[in-house]
Amino acid sequence: MGFYTLLVVAGLVMIGFLRQRRRPIPHPPSLTFLFENPIAEIFVGRQLLLERAGLAPGMRVLDAGCGPGRLTVPLAKAVGETGEIVALDGQPAVLRKLEERISAQGLHNVRSLSAGLGEGALEQGVFDRAILAMVLGEVRDREAALREIFTALRPGGILCITEVFGDPDYRRPANVRREVEAVGFRLVARYGGFPAFTLDFERPGSLPAEQPPPEARSL
Numbered sequence: 001m002g003f004y005t006l007l008v009v010a011g012l013v014m015i016g017f018l019r020q021r022r023r024p025i026p027h028p029p030s031l032t033f034l035f036e037n038p039i040a041e042i043f044v045g046r047q048l049l050l051e052r053a054g055l056a057p058g059m060r061v062l063d064a065g066c067g068p069g070r071l072t073v074p075l076a077k078a079v080g081e082t083g084e085i086v087a088l089d090g091q092p093a094v095l096r097k098l099e100e101r102i103s104a105q106g107l108h109n110v111r112s113l114s115a116g117l118g119e120g121a122l123e124q125g126v127f128d129r130a131i132l133a134m135v136l137g138e139v140r141d142r143e144a145a146l147r148e149i150f151t152a153l154r155p156g157g158i159l160c161i162t163e164v165f166g167d168p169d170y171r172r173p174a175n176v177r178r179e180v181e182a183v184g185f186r187l188v189a190r191y192g193g194f195p196a197f198t199l200d201f202e203r204p205g206s207l208p209a210e211q212p213p214p215e216a217r218s219l
């Protein structure tokens, strides 16, 4: 490959990266190899993320932005037959891959849900854990998504957010914390750092009271 070809390829990659940061679109199924590979496994591997979520048999877990099920299968095994995983994704094509995986593994405790986060498709107050791995930056309306996850968790339930540097949608820990705490969560644990981190947030109770409009506040 000549120098100019390399330059063009590097330029196209950079344009794609910047475009994705400015206006994120969900990872298409053809790019699954970007987060299902041996290098990703070192930093955001299945076993590591499961440990950080503090799972136990019988739990109900939301795998939000599950993709083709990289984490869904080990999550389903960890909660066992008395538990349940709801695997939600906005792309029907990735859910078809997930369903193939689930049936190949003979799992009966996974329910797939084709919906966008923040659209109100989730039951309220039922989940012990919500997993958001390499998803937050892809979500256009993060506040609506986080509010929906807040209400979907039972009080005391935990939201585990993992981000990895190099993902065009990467969110820095301080930004994640600010956005997540703004909807009422409380940070309870941090793991990792660079290039990948997980922050665990607890849903302490009910939603914080709606802020009054500015004119009412100044009265």
Ligand SMILES: C[S@@+](CC[C@H](N)C(=O)[O-])C[C@H]1O[C@@H](n2cnc3c(N)ncnc32)[C@H](O)[C@@H]1O
Pocket: 026, 027, 035, 064, 065, 066, 067, 068, 069, 070, 071, 088, 089, 090, 091, 094, 115, 116, 117, 132, 133, 134, 135, 138, 139, 140, 145
């Ligand atoms: C990079 S993949 C991560 C998959 C999985 N969490 C993992 O760790 O292997 C991000 C997934 O989030 C989904 N996603 C992005 N925005 C979403 C939204 N607003 N609602 C539901 N799913 C969304 C995408 O469709 C994609 O499958």
